Amino acid sequence: MRYVAPTSIEETVSVLAGDVRAQVYAGATDFIPQLRMGRPEPGVAVDLKRIDRLTDLRREGDTWVIGAATPSARLSEEEDLVAELPGLVEAAHLIGSDQIQSRASLGGNLCNASPAADSVPAMVVNDGRAVIAGPAGMRTIPVASVVTGPGSTSLATDEFLVELVFDRPPPRTADAYLRFIPRTEMDIAVVGAGARLTLDEAGRCQEVSVALGAVAPTVVMVPAAADILVGNPLTDEALKRVAAEASAVCNPIDDKRGTKAYRRQVAGVLAVRALRLAADRAARTG
Amino acid sequence: MSRKHVTCTINGDPAEFLCEEDQSLLDALRDVVGLMGVKEGCATGDCGACSVILDGRLNCSCLVLAPEAEGATIVTVEGMAGPDGLHPLQETFLEGAALQCGICTPGFLVAGKALLDRNPDPTEEEVRYAVAGNLCRCTGYDKIVRSILDAAARMGEAAPAS
Numbered sequence: 001m002r003y004v005a006p007t008s009i010e011e012t013v014s015v016l017a018g019d020v021r022a023q024v025y026a027g028a029t030d031f032i033p034q035l036r037m038g039r040p041e042p043g044v045a046v047d048l049k050r051i052d053r054l055t056d057l058r059r060e061g062d063t064w065v066i067g068a069a070t071p072s073a074r075l076s077e078e079e080d081l082v083a084e085l086p087g088l089v090e091a092a093h094l095i096g097s098d099q100i101q102s103r104a105s106l107g108g109n110l111c112n113a114s115p116a117a118d119s120v121p122a123m124v125v126n127d128g129r130a131v132i133a134g135p136a137g138m139r140t141i142p143v144a145s146v147v148t149g150p151g152s153t154s155l156a157t158d159e160f161l162v163e164l165v166f167d168r169p170p171p172r173t174a175d176a177y178l179r180f181i182p183r184t185e186m187d188i189a190v191v192g193a194g195a196r197l198t199l200d201e202a203g204r205c206q207e208v209s210v211a212l213g214a215v216a217p218t219v220v221m222v223p224a225a226a227d228i229l230v231g232n233p234l235t236d237e238a239l240k241r242v243a244a245e246a247s248a249v250c251n252p253i254d255d256k257r258g259t260k261a262y263r264r265q266v267a268g269v270l271a272v273r274a275l276r277l278a279a280d281r282a283a284r285t286g
Numbered sequence: 287m288s289r290k291h292v293t294c295t296i297n298g299d300p301a302e303f304l305c306e307e308d309q310s311l312l313d314a315l316r317d318v319v320g321l322m323g324v325k326e327g328c329a330t331g332d333c334g335a336c337s338v339i340l341d342g343r344l345n346c347s348c349l350v351l352a353p354e355a356e357g358a359t360i361v362t363v364e365g366m367a368g369p370d371g372l373h374p375l376q377e378t379f380l381e382g383a384a385l386q387c388g389i390c391t392p393g394f395l396v397a398g399k400a401l402l403d404r405n406p407d408p409t410e411e412e413v414r415y416a417v418a419g420n421l422c423r424c425t426g427y428d429k430i431v432r433s434i435l436d437a438a439a440r441m442g443e444a445a446p447a448s
């Protein structure tokens with residue numbers, strides 16, 4: 001395996017075009033363990049962290065732009081981002097130890113395409129966009145259409161993720177992400193739930209988005225949450241129906257972390273808790 | 287396979303080494319540079335025994351490819367003691383018996399230093415989160431956590447907040 005560290009997007013495009021066995025990586029917190037577990041080495045390991053734009057984190061007009069290789073620790077340190085997109089930052093912050101936080105990135109978490117990736121439901125409920133570079137130039141697609149299945153993405157082999165873009169929240173809007181694991185730290189989600197909502201001045205829901213992780217091959221949305229809640233306040237009765245709908249859209253597996261039935265039930269509970277937390281935050285943003 | 291020449295700063299001194307392109311920074315630090323304080327536990331980023339401070343951030347050196355260290359500043363456990371003696375964390379680990387077999391100890395010391403560098407007066411909960419990425423099979427963690435808190439207190443007394 002050769003190692004290259006291009007310093008520009010153009011250079012990276014030409015490295016990928018020149019060798020089909022080249023593979024990009026960001027923090028390597030999944031990439032290196034996969035090699036150690038016996039996955040064949042790529043011909044060229046392409047380190048994206050020397051490209052300024054890929055390790056950037058900036059507010060640009062009405063958006064936040066986060067480089068695909070920006071370490072998660074940077075997100076938690078950016079106070080304005082924590083204030084505006086707390087759920088997204090929480091989701092990234094839940095990934096691994098301090099050591100992992102120094103390296104793990106939103107872009108890597110997305111493109112590694114684990115069904116249990118914590119940041120993906122949070123990115124999806126925030127209508128995140130993925131900016132992708134390739135030989136034909138740049139294209140932008142919804143984060144929700146990047147992952148196509150466990151370990152696979154819609155990116156071509158000569159493309160790579162450059163950055164993620166999120167709208168800054170309008171008034172009375174907030175997000176939240178909650179994860180269930182059997183202990184306090186250092187584990188992989190049994191269920192993850194992202195929620196984002198906008199309240200009107202009377203405290204009724206105007207927009208609602210709920211996405212679940214670790215309960216299907218890819219993140220699943222709960223469109224019924226909006227059908228039930230838009231135009232209404234978050235009553236216990238309405239949330240009970242949302243929980244049932246969230247449980248119903250899951251397509252989980254049985255594994256050592258939980259059974260199908262357990263995951264379905266927890267998905268409903270977490271979806272409701274994430275909605276309540278997002279609503280509390282939205283009400284506070286006035 | 288060609289080797290990469292890496293120039294960096296290790297424990298305050300300029301350093302250079304030759305590494306394989308697929309070698310981890312952990313292996314390069316141990317096998318090429320000779321810093322045996324950096325331990326290999328799992329080699330997959332789970333145990334923290336190989337922790338180093340890389341450009342100011344705590345990292346598992348097993349999750350870094352050695353060529354990535356070009357231009358970087360690295361602190362290992364060997365860089366913690368000063369000319370006047372042990373680092374306060376090393377003192378309190380010894381006094382508090384915060385180790386038994388010792389293989390995890392360099393990682394805990396470096397993680398403790400990374401914590402105290404940015405948060406000189408942590409709560410017990412903050413200490414426990416800060417070492418959540420370091421595994422110890424001997425001590426049960428309590429003595430480690432207390433020793434880090436003791437070191438913070440000792441360093442606070444030595445340099446009282448103005």
